[in-house]
Structure formats: C-alpha cells, structure tokens
Amino acid sequence: MKDYKNILVIKMSSLGDIIHALPSLYALRELFPDACITWAIHESFAKILPGKPWIDNVYVIDRKRIKKINYLLQVRKDLHKKQFDLVIDLQMIAKSGLISFLTGCHERIGYNDARECSGLFSRAISGKYKNGHIIEQLLDVIRYLGWQGNGIHFPLHDYKNELSVVRKKLSEAGVIGKYVLLVPGTRGENKKWPIKYWGELAKRLAKKGIFCIISGTVGEKSMADEIRRIAQSKYVVDFIGKTNLLELIALEKMAAVHVSSDTGPLHIANAVGTPIDTSSAWLGPDKTATLAQGISSSTIWQSVNKVCSSTPFATFTIICPFFTKGAIIFAVERV
Numbered sequence: 229m230k231d232y233k234n235i236l237v238i239k240m241s242s243l244g245d246i247i248h249a250l251p252s253l254y255a256l257r258e259l260f261p262d263a264c265i266t267w268a269i270h271e272s273f274a275k276i277l278p279g280k281p282w283i284d285n286v287y288v289i290d291r292k293r294i295k296k297i298n299y300l301l302q303v304r305k306d307l308h309k310k311q312f313d314l315v316i317d318l319q320m321i322a323k324s325g326l327i328s329f330l331t332g333c334h335e336r337i338g339y340n341d342a343r344e345c346s347g348l349f350s351r352a353i354s355g356k357y358k359n360g361h362i363i364e365q366l367l368d369v370i371r372y373l374g375w376q377g378n379g380i381h382f383p384l385h386d387y388k389n390e391l392s393v394v395r396k397k398l399s400e401a402g403v404i405g406k407y408v409l410l411v412p413g414t415r416g417e418n419k420k421w422p423i424k425y426w427g428e429l430a431k432r433l434a435k436k437g438i439f440c441i442i443s444g445t446v447g448e449k450s451m452a453d454e455i456r457r458i459a460q461s462k463y464v465v466d467f468i469g470k471t472n473l474l475e476l477i478a479l480e481k482m483a484a485v486h487v488s489s490d491t492g493p494l495h496i497a498n499a500v501g502t503p504i505d506t507s508s509a510w511l512g513p514d515k516t517a518t519l520a521q522g523i524s525s526s527t528i529w530q531s532v533n534k535v536c537s538s539t540p541f542a543t544f545t546i547i548c549p550f551f552t553k554g555a556i557i558f559a560v561e562r563v
Contacts (some may be wrong), residue, residue: 229374232260232314236307238268238327239318240289243492246273247382247499248362249318254381255370256316257282266310268327275473278383294323304330317350318366325349339369382499390478394471398441398482401465407439409480409497411488412455413448419489423451427458429487434461443479443493444468 235256239249246269256265266285267277274286287306293299307330317328317338325346328336338350340358355368363380398407412426430440440459442452446469456464471479477496480486486497 232263232373234264234266234310234312234314235260236266236268236287236310236312236315236328236331236333237318238315238324240268240270240291240324240327241273241319243273243276244490244495245319245362246276247492247495249366250278250382250384250499251363251380252316252318252366252370253278253282254383255367255375255377256373257383258377259370259373259375266312268324273473276385276477278385282383289323289327294326300326300330303327304332307331315350316369317346318369320346320350320352322346337369337372339365341365384477384499385474387474387477387481390474391481394475394478394482397467397470397475401467402462403439403441403465405439406484407441407465407482408433408485408487409483409493410440410442410455411444411486411491411493412442412451413444414489414491419491421489423454424458426451427455430455430464431459431461434459434463438463440464441467441479441483443471443476 237249237253237256239246253265253267257263261281264284265282266287267283268287268289269277270291271288272291274288277283277286289303290299307327310331312331312333313335315328315331315333315336317324317336320338320342322344324338325344325348328338328346329349336350337353338346340352340354342350342352353369353372355365355371357364357368367375410426410430412421412423414420430442433440440463442455442465444452449466449468452466452468456466467479476493477500480493480497481500483497486494488494488497
C-alpha cells in the first residue's frame with residue numbers, strides 16, 4: 229500500500245451528498261493517519277465539515293466564478309502550489325473533474341459513477357458495492373486504497389455550543405419537551421408531499437399536545453405559513469430560516485421524530501445517529517437513505533407495527549412522499 233502524504237478530496241456540494249461522503253473521510257483518515265487532508269468545497273456547505281484530526285485544510289471553490297477563465301487560472305495556481313500526491317474526486321461531474329485536473333497531480337481517482345466526462349480527468353474506481361448505496365460506492369474508493377475497516381461513521385463539525393443555542397431558541401418559542409421536526413421543503417416536485425398533508429399531520433399531532441417544529445430555508449416560508457394556517461395551534465412552531473447549518477444539526481439531534489422528503493436535513497438526521505427501522509425503506513435511511521417506490525402497502529404496515537410496538541417515542545426518521553398520508557400520520561401518532 230502506498231503511503232500518501234498530501235491528499236485532496238473533492239466534494240463541493242450539496243448538503244446531503246457531502247454528508248454521504250463523510251464516512252469516506254473517516255476511512256481515509258483511518259487509513260492515512262499522518263497525511264495532510266484538504267477538502268475542496270463550496271462555501272455554503274463548508275461549515276458541515278469537521279476540523280482536525282479529520283481535515284487539515286479546506287479549499288473553497290467559488291461556484292459563481294467556476295466557469296471564468298481568470299478564476300480557474302487562480303485555482304490552478306493555488307492547487308499546484310500544494311503539490312498533492314493523491315486527488316480523490318467523490319463527486320465525479322464536470323466541475324469536480326476540472327478541479328481534479330487543475331491540481332496537476334498524477335494520481336487522480338474517483339468513484340464509479342463518472343458523469344459529464346469526469347472520467348477523462350480521474351480514474352473511476354468500481355468495487356463490490358458499485359450497484360449499492362452511494363455511501364458504499366464512495367467507500368469502495370477508499371477500499372481500493374487499502375482500507376479494510378467496517379461500519380459507517382460520520383465525522384461532523386463540533387456542534388456542542390449550538391445545542392445550547394437551540395435549546396434557548398426552543399424555550400423562547402414556548403417549546404417544552406420532545407418535538408417532531410417537519411421539513412416540508414425539497415428540490416424537485418416529484419419529491420414533495422402535498423402541503424395540505426403536512427398541515428393535517430401537524431394539526432393532528434398538535435391536538436395531542438405534541439410540538440411540531442417546521443424547519444427549512446427562508447424561501448420555504450410560505451409552506452410553513454400554510455401548515456400553521458391549517459393546524460391553527462400554538463403547538464406548531466415556525467423555525468423557517470431561524471437556524472444556521474450547525475444549529476440545524478443540533479435541532480435534528482434533539483428531535484424525537486424527523487419527517488421529510490428526500491432532502492439535506494434528512495441526511496443530517498441520519499448522520500447524528502437517529503435510530504432507524506432498517507427493515508423499512510419508508511422509515512428512512514439506515515446507512516442507505518434509499519427509497520423504493522414499489523414498496524407494497526403490507527410492507528409499510530408491517531414496518532409501522534414493528535416500530536410502534538418496539539420503540540415508544542424513540543427518535544427515528546420518516547420519509548415522504550412515497551407513502552400514503554394515513555400511514556405516515558398513523559406512524560407519527562403512535563410513536
């Protein structure tokens with residue numbers, strides 16, 4: 229096994245994809261404990277990355293300037309100076325392939341799904357999980373380098389201080405005890421659960437005295453307004469735009485239940501150790517976070533009954549919109 233000393237990891241976006249790559253970072257550091265590891269990323273996601281001992285340096289790629297020649301020449305100059313002896317492209321699209329090429333490093337590898345001609349810049353590595361979940365596909369790259377470890381680990385930025393900040397914000401909002409975290413927003417219309425269903429879920433939970441926290445970006449404020457309009461309850465609290473990235477991690481960590489479509493905060497919930505019923509895709513990711521639209525109703529109900537009978541008010545994740553409104557409401561109410 230070659231002992232690399234200066235490694236660049238490229239994974240610039242987006243939130244969920246970066247979280248998927250964190251187990252590979254854990255494995256890489258385990259394999260090369262003395263290497264200097266730099267991570268190339270877009271600024272808006274940089275705060276999710278852990279510091280030392282996992283990452284020594286962060287190199288920010290300006291997404292707005294990445295197509296400008298003068299900027300790319302500066303990136304080339306910066307990266308050449310660092311003299312990387314290994315580049316790992318965990319994104320494998322055109323822009324990440326270009327960044328890989330601009331390093332001048334002779335050893336450039338990436339994971340097997342080489343899109344947008346990225347395979348011209350970095351050698352795509354396939355392993356035994358090439359048809360498996362993305363986390364395992366990415367780990368296959370580190371296995372190729374010699375890693376023989378087990379398990380899925382998510383090294384995250386320290387968020388202990390944010391736990392206290394979020395507890396204070398929740399208290400100021402009148403939230404007492406456990407709460408259900410609702411994340412209605414997502415990119416792509418095919419992933420969205422109808423807003424009236426979110427409203428009905430919040431309304432029914434509120435009637436039982438269960439707090440519902442609505443989380444999301446400022447651009448999703450109208451969704452929160454509509455949910456609260458339907459619910460008409462003090463137990464439904466709007467947290468849209470009220471947390472930064474690290475505070476969102478803390479908010480997820482303290483939630484009793486996470487309900488969302490396939491979106492970034494879902495993967496945060498998984499990364500912070502949310503216990504999941506791994507027998508059921510609809511209850512969310514174990515290490516997969518993968519949904520199958522063809523799941524039968526009997527499978528859904530078997531999973532609901534299993535979780536509800538064995539996990540009294542535990543923390544777990546429910547993913548919409550691939551399952552019926554009734555199944556999701558039933559599960560959350562029972563838990």
